[in-house]
Amino acid sequence: MNLYVLLSELGRGMLISIEIFVLTLIISLPLGLVIAFGRMAKQPVLRIFFKIYISIMRGTPLMLQLMVVYFGPYYLFGISLSRDYRFWAVIIGFGLNYAAYFAEIYRGGIESMPIGQYEAAKLLGYGKAQTFFRIILPQVIKRIIPAITNEVITLVKDTSLAFVISVTEMFTVAKAIASAQANMMPYVAAGIFYYIFNFVVATTMEKIEKKLSYYR
């Protein structure tokens, strides 16, 4: 196998990893906010439900969660699945899991806002939703960006867990080529791919952080 084929195969695997990465973020970032609200709800049933949800999602391995999402519909409900579901199971599994982590980050950010801000907004005639989206949320986002960056970078590397339900993302491709060729090059190349991916992610997040620090 020549270098060109090796790189293009890894590139194909990387595309899958990127797809998982992007779709997971699209689902989990907003879902995390919903869960954070649920977790902070005054209604006790709702609050306890989300507390348990977060506890389960953070307390069990993502690998196990992926298997449950993928095989669960068949084993629990007898629904037989098509080939496409494999990929969607990964997205649902990752989305639900990361949303739990993001929810706690959001909650930390929202609860760190001084009560005076709410009072001032109320005096100025802002409604509840307006206060949250115009005043609180922008500040929260600013504060939580470093914590979010941490999770996002972990997500890049976690995409390799997708193979537990046989989605051939980059690391799986690297492993397969390594065993066919009986050498270590594919692993080295995969490492470099991951690093570049994360470098781009980290740089982007840093740019966003800078852009948001408009008071300094």
Add this chain to the structure above:
Amino acid sequence: MKKIGGLISVLILMVVLVAGCGEKEADTFTVGFDQNFPPMGFVGDDGEFTGFDLELAAEVATRLDRELVLQPISWDAKDMELKSENIDCVWNGFTINGREELYTWTDPYMENAQVFVVRNDSGIKSMADLKDKTVVVQKDSSAEKAIQDNTLLLETFGELIKAADYNMALMDLESGAVDAVAMDEIVARYQLGKREGVFEVMDEDISAEEYGVGFLLGNESLRDEVQEQLVAMAKDGTLKTISEKWFGSDVTTIK
């Protein structure tokens, strides 16, 4: 209330997604295989899946007029993949011995043995030399089963480690962290050809065995269709041709 509505709609969306995936194509033939298993099924030099077993599967699919779908699987999830009908069969140097009752099998199409691979400078020549040594097997492989069954031998080992795939096990062996790998002879010979002068196969076999195509227990109709094509391929010499291409001789056993 808005928040709850949002959450409910997310849940509904998920249910719809799952339900939408319900129907199953009948004109495909989905083969599950461990893609880290050369020369039976692996990633070829051109980046496409290739291998002896996959070539046989492709020929069978053509003759059945079904579209072949190659689905690499995580080896320890093969039962769940079969039961949930994500794959039609496991065709991947799949050892029948010890699994007779667990799957619906075709007739064995080739013979294999479980052997020990050691470093050629290790001085390990026989199973007696493996006393207090560290041995690796692939998790859920028939090598693991063969060793577990041989309790007398197993007790002499220092430690038995389970690796995710053979390549990992052989890397462990090459680096000196372990002393022997128990694996399929067919695969061992292929790997030895790739890494010349590092390993050798011990003369003593652990067990002799046969490969077959495994279907979900009870799926006799599909098994019969595949079996019929294999017999036809043996008759018209297709099996021989494919076997010679991969192994240099006819190793197939279907009559």
